[in-house]
Amino acid sequence: xxxxxxxxxxxxYQLTMLQGYFEQGMEEIAVFEFFVRRLPKERRFLVAAGxxxxxxxxQGLRFSQRELDWIDACGRFKPGFVDRxxxxxxxxxVHAMPEGTVFFADEPILRVAAPLPxxxxxxxxxxxxxxxxxxxxxxxxxxxxAAPHKLLVDFGMRRAHGAEAALxxxxxxxxxxxxxxxxxxxxxxxxxxxxxxxxxxxIECQDDEVRAFEYFAHAQPGNVVLLIDTYDTEAAARKVVxxxxxxxxxxxxxxxxxxxxxxxxxxxxxxxxxLDEAGHREIxxxxxxxxxxxxxxxxxxxxxxxxxxxxxxxxxxxxxRPYLDCAYKLVEYAARPRRKRxxxxxxxxxxxxxxxxxxxxxxxxxDILSIEGDAxxxxxxxxxxxxxxxxxxxxxxLERIRAYTRCxxxxxxxxxxxxxxxxxxxxxxxxxxxxLAAAVDxxxxxxxx
Amino acid sequence: xxxxxxxxxxxxYQLTMLQGYFEQGMEEIAVFEFFVRRLPKERRFLVAAGxxxxxxxxQGLRFSQRELDWIDACGRFKPGFVDRxxxxxxxxxVHAMPEGTVFFADEPILRVAAPLPxxxxxxxxxxxxxxxxxxxxxxxxxxxxAAPHKLLVDFGMRRAHGAEAALxxxxxxxxxxxxxxxxxxxxxxxxxxxxxxxxxxxIECQDDEVRAFEYFAHAQPGNVVLLIDTYDTEAAARKVVxxxxxxxxxxxxxxxxxxxxxxxxxxxxxxxxxLDEAGHREIxxxxxxxxxxxxxxxxxxxxxxxxxxxxxxxxxxxxxRPYLDCAYKLVEYAARPRRKRxxxxxxxxxxxxxxxxxxxxxxxxxDILSIEGDAxxxxxxxxxxxxxxxxxxxxxxLERIRAYTRCxxxxxxxxxxxxxxxxxxxxxxxxxxxxLAAAVDxxxxxxxx
Numbered sequence: 001x002x003x004x005x006x007x008x009x010x011x012x013y014q015l016t017m018l019q020g021y022f023e024q025g026m027e028e029i030a031v032f033e034f035f036v037r038r039l040p041k042e043r044r045f046l047v048a049a050g051x052x053x054x055x056x057x058x059q060g061l062r063f064s065q066r067e068l069d070w071i072d073a074c075g076r077f078k079p080g081f082v083d084r085x086x087x088x089x090x091x092x093x094v095h096a097m098p099e100g101t102v103f104f105a106d107e108p109i110l111r112v113a114a115p116l117p118x119x120x121x122x123x124x125x126x127x128x129x130x131x132x133x134x135x136x137x138x139x140x141x142x143x144x145x146a147a148p149h150k151l152l153v154d155f156g157m158r159r160a161h162g163a164e165a166a167l168x169x170x171x172x173x174x175x176x177x178x179x180x181x182x183x184x185x186x187x188x189x190x191x192x193x194x195x196x197x198x199x200x201x202x203i204e205c206q207d208d209e210v211r212a213f214e215y216f217a218h219a220q221p222g223n224v225v226l227l228i229d230t231y232d233t234e235a236a237a238r239k240v241v242x243x244x245x246x247x248x249x250x251x252x253x254x255x256x257x258x259x260x261x262x263x264x265x266x267x268x269x270x271x272x273x274x275l276d277e278a279g280h281r282e283i284x285x286x287x288x289x290x291x292x293x294x295x296x297x298x299x300x301x302x303x304x305x306x307x308x309x310x311x312x313x314x315x316x317x318x319x320x321r322p323y324l325d326c327a328y329k330l331v332e333y334a335a336r337p338r339r340k341r342x343x344x345x346x347x348x349x350x351x352x353x354x355x356x357x358x359x360x361x362x363x364x365x366x367d368i369l370s371i372e373g374d375a376x377x378x379x380x381x382x383x384x385x386x387x388x389x390x391x392x393x394x395x396x397x398l399e400r401i402r403a404y405t406r407c408x409x410x411x412x413x414x415x416x417x418x419x420x421x422x423x424x425x426x427x428x429x430x431x432x433x434x435x436l437a438a439a440v441d442x443x444x445x446x447x448x449x
Numbered sequence: 450x451x452x453x454x455x456x457x458x459x460x461x462y463q464l465t466m467l468q469g470y471f472e473q474g475m476e477e478i479a480v481f482e483f484f485v486r487r488l489p490k491e492r493r494f495l496v497a498a499g500x501x502x503x504x505x506x507x508q509g510l511r512f513s514q515r516e517l518d519w520i521d522a523c524g525r526f527k528p529g530f531v532d533r534x535x536x537x538x539x540x541x542x543v544h545a546m547p548e549g550t551v552f553f554a555d556e557p558i559l560r561v562a563a564p565l566p567x568x569x570x571x572x573x574x575x576x577x578x579x580x581x582x583x584x585x586x587x588x589x590x591x592x593x594x595a596a597p598h599k600l601l602v603d604f605g606m607r608r609a610h611g612a613e614a615a616l617x618x619x620x621x622x623x624x625x626x627x628x629x630x631x632x633x634x635x636x637x638x639x640x641x642x643x644x645x646x647x648x649x650x651x652i653e654c655q656d657d658e659v660r661a662f663e664y665f666a667h668a669q670p671g672n673v674v675l676l677i678d679t680y681d682t683e684a685a686a687r688k689v690v691x692x693x694x695x696x697x698x699x700x701x702x703x704x705x706x707x708x709x710x711x712x713x714x715x716x717x718x719x720x721x722x723x724l725d726e727a728g729h730r731e732i733x734x735x736x737x738x739x740x741x742x743x744x745x746x747x748x749x750x751x752x753x754x755x756x757x758x759x760x761x762x763x764x765x766x767x768x769x770r771p772y773l774d775c776a777y778k779l780v781e782y783a784a785r786p787r788r789k790r791x792x793x794x795x796x797x798x799x800x801x802x803x804x805x806x807x808x809x810x811x812x813x814x815x816d817i818l819s820i821e822g823d824a825x826x827x828x829x830x831x832x833x834x835x836x837x838x839x840x841x842x843x844x845x846x847l848e849r850i851r852a853y854t855r856c857x858x859x860x861x862x863x864x865x866x867x868x869x870x871x872x873x874x875x876x877x878x879x880x881x882x883x884x885l886a887a888a889v890d891x892x893x894x895x896x897x898x
């Protein structure tokens with residue numbers, strides 16, 4: 001009891017409401033949509049991610065006997081409730097934007113249509129899965145735009161918020177275009193390339209820095225990347241230059257050096273000069289330490305001779321904006337559109353579709369948000385992915401998702417590619433959707449006096 | 450392959466270095482300490498948390514056959530490496546501050562002394578576990594200080610960074626003094642009280658708000674807390690007043706109402722007035738929605754008649770500061786103190802101890818950071834918790850940790866209790882430690898010209 005797949009990984013009120021729904025026979029089809037209410041000023045676009053884990057969760061949803069026993073014994077629910085839970089499975093339909101799709105405020109990236117108790121129960125974990133990977137993929141995409149043609153590696157496991165965050169951040173980052181991760185488990189789990197060098201402790205355990213370099217090269221002759229900032233970066237670069245011919249005699253090539261502290265641009269220039277003057281243009285420079293898209297952009301703009309970057313904490317925690325204002329909201333019940341009208345949190349009712357209209361050179365021009373069936377020009381972004389609890393296709397290969405995301409990022413107009421705040425991308429709400437909202441309001445309690 | 454306990458939940462360079470250590474016979478005792486380099490300006494103190502999960506991880510550390518097979522097949526390591534990994538267990542000693550201890554910059558909260566390969570391998574996951582819970586406990590403690598005597602509940606699962614983050618945030622928040630969580634799984638897992646009300650969807654699925662309230666009350670007669678902001682908060686409060694006598698006839702009492710949007714203080718005042726005028730002083734008001742310690746403090750200062758708060762996203766992501774500048778650093782190898790001197794990242798060498806000196810009224814006065822064995826006045830904060838890979842005591846009860854944390858918070862002087870930036874608490878570094886650092890530097894490569 002306690003795996004990420006546990007049906008108890010939900011908010012208590014979901015179970016409480018389920019009991020009410022069962023009692024009142026409220027089991028007609030409910031439609032919920034997941035969307036982001038508004039983009040933070042730190043993001044010009046978002047990248048949908050996490051669908052795969054969401055569908056896995058829906059497909060595997062069931063209460064184990066131990067979980068049922070716990071619910072029965074906890075004293076909060078009536079006799080008979082667990083009998084209903086025991087047979088509960090997810091039998092609904094799901095529409096979604098493919099992972100890697102660029103999207104904007106108010107656009108649903110996932111729609112669940114299922115008997116109300118099912119659609120309700122899954123809210124907490126679906127949000128938990130879609131929110132986090134979307135958060136990280138969106139941040140990682142900015143890093144990719146900021147440093148094109150550079151090797152970018154996720155280094156964030158240690159300060160990611162727990163084990164699952166570390167693994168899913170590696171996945172979301174890879175989808176968005178990073179080249180890989182340092183987190184080993186991401187390789188067997190998701191088939192993501194892993195990268196690694198060495199830590200300062202390896203150097204410090206030796207009395208001599210050069211000897212540490214040599215030991216490391218012998219242990220890992222196929223992938224010699226030496227960390228050179230433990231004591232004095234430039235002095236260590238000169239030691240690398242002296243060591244290179246000795247290792248070459250043994251058939252070992254030094255592939256690169258890593259700098260992890262100080263003014264990375266300045267050190268990279270000095271180190272590049274030292275390496276080049278000794279004829280070692282082939283030795284690459286890798287930089288890490290408190291990097292994010294802004295630091296990458298600044299280093300690229302400064303022409304820092306860095307071949308690759310390790311991006312850690314600021315990516316895996318999405319540090320400048322560690323959450324999105326997202327929601328999973330009821331939009332229809334028993335074939336009638338619904339919406340919430342709480343102050344500042346009103347939502348669009350009904351099953352919706354998003355249409356993407358391209359402009360010049362195949363770049364995004366604007367999106368159209370309408371009700372399903374109200375055909376508009378442009379590509380429809382929400383596709384059926386699950387029917388009656390069964391997936392319509394095998395999970396797409398991560399490489400395919402990554403390639404699709406690359407295309408999505410190529411379609412971004414210049415107005416969406418920069419890092420600073422910018423006017424929002426245009427999402428046109430159709431007359432049909434506005435009329436529907438007005439009609440729904442006419443049928444629900446009126447706003448205050 | 451993929452559980453949070455997996456030995457592959459580490460950075461690739463740990464495995465790469467292990468191969469080097471094994472080859473060179475570098476298996477003497479290495480001592481690493483985990484500490485926070487500097488406090489963010491948003492925190493005046495930190496609360497240590499996550500030790501329990503760290504010790505569990507150390508005690509369970511082993512590579513499964515599938516993991517060994519993967520390592521063997523991945524093509525990165527030499528034959529024979531997995532044979533060494535197959536028998537690897539954690540056999541070291543651990544000192545730590547008890548969970549719930551208040552601490553400051555440069556003060557180690559955990560010290561590992563183990564054969565170098567073991568002490569190295571566990572770095573990534575130990576940081577991952579200690580960092581996150583410490584982050585959340587420290588944030589939650591600020592909420593507790595900001596709203597004393599209020600019911601505080603963690604509502605953050607949906608936007609926590611994954612499943613483990615949600616569960617460990619519930620735990621860290623409870624340690625720091627929250628009253629419970631909405632995350633069901635935290636109850637069977639950690640024995641934390643769970644709380645829950647109802648969602649807007651429950652209301653919206655009915656055509657009539659009052660009927661939704663009634664249904665909910667019947668389904669959950671022992672815990673009727675009604676959400677009243679779906680359409681019009683004050684109008685819904687009047688409906689609650691009308692409904693109360695009808696429910697009372699059936700023996701059902703309305704315990705409270707929840708407000709989740711708009712100006713919470715203003716709505717709470719209006720709702721309180723409506724309830725009181727109808728003689729329902731016993732119905733409590735619970736508020737939620739974008740709350741953090743600053744919002745709590747403002748509402749308490751304004752005298753908002755709110756009995757309890759649900760604190761979600763901003764707590765579980767520690768949104769104002771979603772990471773700490775923490776490190777797990779080598780301080781000794783083969784009985785010789787070590788330290789890193791990278792620019793801006795220099796650390797204190799040797800095994801250290803932290804002494805806490807109390808002043809007036811038993812409040813914190815200053816701390817002393819020295820080397821182990823250099824007895825100072827004050828309470829020693831680092832205690833032995835594991836010897837030769839075995840815990841010295843059974844895991845402490847969460848209630849005991851929580852009570853201890855309460856005492857710790859009571860000892861905070863006024864200068865540490867406020868929310869805004871403030872001068873750092875004094876941590877005195879002893880002459881003995883300074884001398885040791887100088888001696889270590891004399892034995893390691895010199896800083897650049």
